[in-house]
Amino acid sequence: MARIIYGVQGEGRGHSSRSKIIIEHLLQQGHDVKIFTSHKGYDYLSTIFDDVTNILGLGFVFDGGKLDISKTLQQNLQDGTIDAGKTMYLLYKTFKEFQPHLAITDFEPFVPYLKGLGNIPFLSINHQHIISQYHLEYPYKWRADYLRAKTIVDNMYWFADHYYVTSFYYPRAREMFRKKSTLIPPILRNEVQDRKLADNGPILIYATTTDARMVLDVVQKTKYQYIGYGFDEGSGTKGNITFKKTGTGEFLDDLASAAAVVTNGGYTLMSEAICLGKPVYSIPIRRQFEQMVNGYYLEKLGFGLYDLVPIRKRFLMFLEGLPYYRKNMRNDHSRRQGNTRLFKALDRKIEEIRLP
Template sequence: MRIAYYIQGEGSGHVFRSLPVIRHLQQSHQVRLIANNKAYKVLTNLGYQVAKINGSSLAYNNNKMNYIKTLINFLESSPEILKMVFSKELKDLAKFNPDLIISDFEPTGFYLGNFLRIPVIAIDNINLITQCKNFEYPIKYLLHFLMAKLITKTWSPSANYYYVPSFIKLKTKKNVELIEPIIREEILKLSPIDQGHILVYLSSKTPHLLELLKKYPQKEFYVFGYDREYTEENLHFRKYGDGFTKLFESASAVIANGGFSFISEAIYLKKPIYSIPIAKHFEQLLNALNLEKMGYGNWSRKANESDLIKFINNLDYYRKNLGEFQRRDNSSFWQSLDNKLLELKQQKERFSYFPQLYKR
């Protein structure tokens, strides 16, 4: 099959989740990669051929999610994106003539697939907000949920089938399959140990947290996310690279924001997690709530000494709960995906003018 794979470039989670899927698909299919922002940079640095597209991004203000600004960004960028999409990208897509589109929360793939009646598969955890029914959250976050649902529906409007990675069991809508989190091969190969240090991985800079960590000189903290390398008291700042995986493998615990992919990998490695979700970011909040519910760690709306002490003092409790987690590889998902690809290929329907819309 010819598969066009669109990847959202906001943060690292989308591209790191997509990498194992891309490698699996390339064993049997022709795969054209289309990405924006960080996803484009990561893939090209790894040697992949990638078509670059413009993309809207989530908006933040003082480490807080700004839903209104995010929607405005999307609307403001839409004319330029549409101009690019319905010229260069549409022409390139016609030349490739895909049997199917896969999108990890990249709007272009969804809109083109729906417009051209090319089957679309969505693979991303954020669609849990729109495609699952019984997740729980405090009522005070209702407005955040409604705004997140609106943005998710805008960026991911419609697909023939949804794969929603999740570490909790939920009821789903029709044409939705809840799957185990997709784990990178690099993580699957690790043999986790505990060498006493704590790994800090921040997509959003949190100076207040760093000051709190200095109050524990008996603990060594390796901090990623500041793109620099130096040591300040018990804080060892490192740039993301090969050293990250080794420090992750040997960490006693981890501290992070609320990104799904990193939390999933930490659970797989059975590392207790202290989560500080980006404020007003409902998806990250939901990840943190589920993390605490499972007993794998705790979380704070804002880093504070009380919650940090609770986390450090209860590491053995979190490890005990994580010890009951059954580690699995991605094989069951590969089987389901392969079957779904064949099914959708047989059902594909296109407008008569595509791909003849452009001469090859």
């Protein structure tokens, strides 16, 4: 069986949630996997797997509900100056002792450079490379945000043997990536797939930014009931909103029964909601192009609406259109989960490696 080093971007929860599913599959196949991650990724994965190492990770700085590019760069440069050398030495030491056959990364920037130490195969699995490897549609006024995001993604790493790009929308690949980049439908957690579905529960709101939380003033004036996660209110009820503290089990139950979902433009929850047939009202983080383009395609596909700042008239349009969005999702078979497809692709790649 193969010895694998697996890097996971630690910012947010989406990368680590997806990586958990894939790592569990690799372990079930009998492979030996060492995990390197940071921040929330380490906090999460270290409670599930034994062999998890905490390393330097990228962070993001937000100001007034939008991504602050200059402060983000400043913070990462300061942290990187101190810890990058330590992280690379730790990876080098692990490489020499572990002698991996393969490196995989979910947008973690250090593990890819193991390829140069022993010319081992290197695979990339994430959503972000859709920005740099595929022809995307977006409003022209987002051009500067797109170019910034593309520059960042291009420079994270550019030498993977193959890229598996998870997505609920399927744009055309750029010419140079048509043979080495594959679009994969969303990877769903077993906990999500196993839930009994309904669409008669309260609308689920998951909001962590200032702009997204502005939706409270909008929803309180509607006839629907809501469950809110990610707010400072803790638990309790305010008007037609029941606030809850984030907890995976109860959250997924509420997602499975929700009439619809209100969230930012983060890929993981949005894609899970779509796969479960839940219409989405998206409030992407401004200047974070990945979230913005996710919202754009959500609306283009007829699965919901997006606004960079909540607009009451548009939200009421969203509520009126719930049957229309559900019908579109029922008729779109491409939104189904891609777990099996990705697992088979990884198994084939590992079989191609000449193990000693």
